Amino acid sequence: MAVFAVGVPSWMPPVLAVVLLVVGLFLILLVLIQRGKGGGLAGAFGGAGGSSAFGSRAGDTFTKITIYVAAGWILLIMILIKTTQPSAELPANAAVAPANGGAPSEPAPETPPLGIPQ
Numbered sequence: 001m002a003v004f005a006v007g008v009p010s011w012m013p014p015v016l017a018v019v020l021l022v023v024g025l026f027l028i029l030l031v032l033i034q035r036g037k038g039g040g041l042a043g044a045f046g047g048a049g050g051s052s053a054f055g056s057r058a059g060d061t062f063t064k065i066t067i068y069v070a071a072g073w074i075l076l077i078m079i080l081i082k083t084t085q086p087s088a089e090l091p092a093n094a095a096v097a098p099a100n101g102g103a104p105s106e107p108a109p110e111t112p113p114l115g116i117p118q
Helices: 012-032 040-044 058-084
Strands: none
Touching: 012 058
16 A cells, blocks of 8 residues: 555545545535625526525625635645645655766856857
């Protein structure tokens, strides 16, 4: 079983990605059903802009729920990034291989600086 740099099982990032997708869709729907200054989604479909199907205090409740869901969504994104990014730390005894495969590098040809006549 593959384990990521922070010790997370290999099945966890795909599960977090699906949860993130579901929470994101829920957040989109939650924002669309809110009643804003323009009447919200109800106004787009010809509904009454001043009335709410969920009561008079629904705006405050939806605002609080939206804030909590958005905070959870951002937290899920941070967790998903932390679980999928490899660690930047290298063990002390690890040797770093050169990018050119160990072949000696050739010196760059000398070119005169631009704008200065020779």
